[in-house]
Amino acid sequence: MYTQALNSPEEGSHAEDAVRASRFQARIDAEERIEPNAWMPAAYRKTLVRQISQHAHSEIVGMLPEGNWITRAPSLRRKAALLAKVQDECGHGLYLYAAAETLGASREELVDAMLAGKAKYSSIFNYPTLTWADIGVIGWLVDGAAIMNQIPLCRCSYGPYARAMIRVCKEESFHQRQGYEIMLTLCRGTAEQKAMAQEALNRWWWPVLMMFGPPDQASQHSDASTKWKIKRFSNDELRQKFIDATVPQAQYLGLTMPDPEMKQDEQGHWRHGPIDWNEFKQVLAGNGPCNRDRLAARRKAHADGAWVRDAAAAYAEKRARRQMAQAAE
C-alpha cells in the first residue's frame, strides 16, 4: 500500500536500533523486500528518498528535450510515437514520485524542491535537441543507458521502487526501439540525413556515458547502496555493459563512435577513452547548456497550472460541503 500515514519515524534507544539494524541487514542479505511500513535505518530511507525523487525529477524534466520536437516530427507516425513516449516519461515520473512518497516524503515537498533548484535530476537533460536526429539518439542511447541502469533496480531491496521499475522497464523498451528505428531510417537515407545522424551521435555520446555517474573510485554513494542492495552493479560495470551493447549497434548503422581511443580488448570489451568529468561536474552544478531553460520551463508549467489545481480543489471542497449538508438534512 502506498500511504504516507504509516511512515512516522520511530524513536528508540541506540541499543535497540543496533538490534533492529542487524535484523534489517539480515533481511536484505536474504533478498527479502523491504516494504513501506517496515522498520528501516534513517540513512536507508534518506538515500532512497534522494535517489527515487531524483529519478522522478529526471523523468519529468526529460519530457522537455523531446517535447521540443513533437510539433516538428517528420511524419504522423513519428509524431504519434513521440507523443506516446513523452506521455510515458510523465507516467514514469508519477510512478516514481508515488514510490518516494511511501517513504514519508510528500509529493508537494519533492516537486517544490525541484522547482527551487534544490534537487538534482539527470545531467543528460541539460543538453539541447538541435535536430530531428537527436530524437533518434535520445531513444537509442539515452533510453538505452537508462534501461541498463534500471534493469538491476527491478531487484532493488525496496519493494515499491522495484515494482515501479518493473513497470518502467516494460514501457521503456519501445522507447529504445523507436529511437533506433529513427537512426536506421536516417542512416539509410540521403548523405545529409546520415551526416545528421552522425553529428547527433557525436554530440550525445559522451554525455550519455556520463549518465552512469562518476567512475567507481570517485562515487560517494556506492558503498552503502551496495550493502543495502539498492545498487547491484557499479557505475563503471554498467557503463562497460552499455558500451559493449552499443558499439555493434552503431556499426550496423554505419556510424563512427566519436572516440578515437576506443578499441576492443582481448576479452572482447570495447574500452573507451578518457571522459571529461569536469564537464559532468559543471552540468551538475547548474552550468550545462540548458539547465536554466529546463528549470524555467518547469516553473512556468507549474505556475501556469496553478489555476487548474486551485479550481479543482475548490470544486472538490464545494461538493464535499454540499454532501455534508445533504447528509445532515
Add this chain to the structure above:
Amino acid sequence: MATPNTPLWEVFIRSRNGLAHKHCGSLHAPDATMALQAARDLYTRRGEGLSIWVVPSSAITASDPADKGMMFEPAESKIYRHPTFYEVPEEVGHM
C-alpha cells in the same frame, strides 16, 4: 509559495473479465472523478484494464508488520487444511 496538498488515492485495476481488481499504484487527485480520469491516463495506457477502482488512501486500514506473527503464524502449523495432508491410495485415482 508551497504547493497545497492534494489527496492520495489507491488504484485497483481489473485486467480481464473474470479477474479481480488488483492494486497497481497510487496517485494524487482533488476528487474521485478526477482520480478515475488520472488513473485511466496513468495506469491503462496499453490496454491494461477493463475497470478501475479508486479508493482514498486514508480509508485503508492496514495490518501492522509487527503483528505478522500473531496474525499469520497460527495458519502455518495447520497443514491439515491442505488436501496433500491426506493420503489416498493410488488405486483410487485422482481425487
